[in-house]
Amino acid sequence: MIKACDPTRPVFTHQGAYVGDLQTCNNYLDLIPLQEREEWLSAWRTNGAMPFCSIEFGVPVNLSLHRGRNTHFGADTSECLMSEFCAIYFGERAYQLEPAAYREGIRAAYEGGQKYGFRKLMIYGMEPFDSLVDLFQVNTWRSWRTLGTTAGMIPWSHAYSCVARLCHSAATARRPSRGAARACSASTATRWHGWPVPRRA
Numbered sequence: 001m002i003k004a005c006d007p008t009r010p011v012f013t014h015q016g017a018y019v020g021d022l023q024t025c026n027n028y029l030d031l032i033p034l035q036e037r038e039e040w041l042s043a044w045r046t047n048g049a050m051p052f053c054s055i056e057f058g059v060p061v062n063l064s065l066h067r068g069r070n071t072h073f074g075a076d077t078s079e080c081l082m083s084e085f086c087a088i089y090f091g092e093r094a095y096q097l098e099p100a101a102y103r104e105g106i107r108a109a110y111e112g113g114q115k116y117g118f119r120k121l122m123i124y125g126m127e128p129f130d131s132l133v134d135l136f137q138v139n140t141w142r143s144w145r146t147l148g149t150t151a152g153m154i155p156w157s158h159a160y161s162c163v164a165r166l167c168h169s170a171a172t173a174r175r176p177s178r179g180a181a182r183a184c185s186a187s188t189a190t191r192w193h194g195w196p197v198p199r200r201a
Contacts, residue, residue: 010022012024012053014055015055015056018050021050021051022050022051022052022053022151023048023050023051023052023053024052024053024054024055024151025054025055026054026055026056026156027054027055027056027057027058027153028056028057028058028060028061028064028156029057029058029060030058030060030061030064031060031064031065031085031088034089034135034136034139034140037136037139037140038139038140038143038144039143041143041144041147041149042147044147045147045148051150051151052149052150052151053150053151053152053153053154054152054153054154055154055156056154056156057153057154057155057156058156059133059136059137059155059156060132060133060136061156062122062123062124062129063075063076064085065080065081065082065085065086065123065129066078066079066080066081067079067080067081067114073118076118076119077115077116077117077118078114078115078116079106079114079116080106080109080116080121080123082098082102082123082126082128082129083095083098083102083128085132086128086129086131086132089132089135090128090131090132094128097127097128097131098126098128099126099127101126102121102123102126105120105121105122106121108120108121109121137155140153141153
C-alpha cells in the first residue's frame with residue numbers, strides 16, 4: 001500500500017525483521033564485552049542479504065547497570081550498580097567519578113529489602129555512565145562503519161533521545177564531539193530527537 005502511494009521511498013517497520021526494504025530489530029547488546037560488540041555485525045557482513053538497522057540499539061541501556069535481570073520492571077526496581085559495572089572498563093576512576101547525587105539517589109530510592117523505587121534513580125548525565133556510553137558508541141560506530149553497515153543504529157536507553165536534552169546539554173557543551181558524530185548521522189539525529197553524540201576525552 002505504501003509503495004503504491006510512493007514507490008520512491010524505502011519502507012520498513014520498527015523491529016519488523018525482514019518486512020520491507022530494511023531488516024530491522026531491537027538490539028540490546030548492552031554489556032557483552034566491547035570487542036564482541038564491535039565484531040557482532042561480522043555475520044551480517046559475510047551473509048547478510050538486506051540492509052540492516054538496529055532500531056533500538058542499547059548504548060548500553062541503563063538497566064544493564066542494575067542488579068536485577070527479571071523483566072524491565074524487575075531490573076528498574078533493583079539496586080543500581082553503576083560504578084561497579086563501569087569499573088570493568090575504568091577501574092578505580094569509576095568510583096572517583098561517582099557523584100554524591102548518585103549515592104544520595106540510591107538512599108532516597110531504597111524502599112526496603114531488595115526493592116528500590118521504580119525509575120527513582122536516573123543515571124543519565126552522571127560521568128561514569130556517560131563515559132561508558134561514549135566508549136561503547138565511539139568504538140561500535142567506528143567498527144560497524146568499517147564492516148560496512150548500511151542503515152546504522154538508533155541509540156536507545158530508556159527514552160535516551162528525550163532525556164538527553166535535559167541531562168546532557170551541559171556535558172555536551174563542556175566536551176564537544178571530535179568527529180564521531182559523522183558515524184551515526186548525529187546532526188540529523190540530534191535535530192530530530194536530541195540525543196547526544198559520542199564524545200571523545
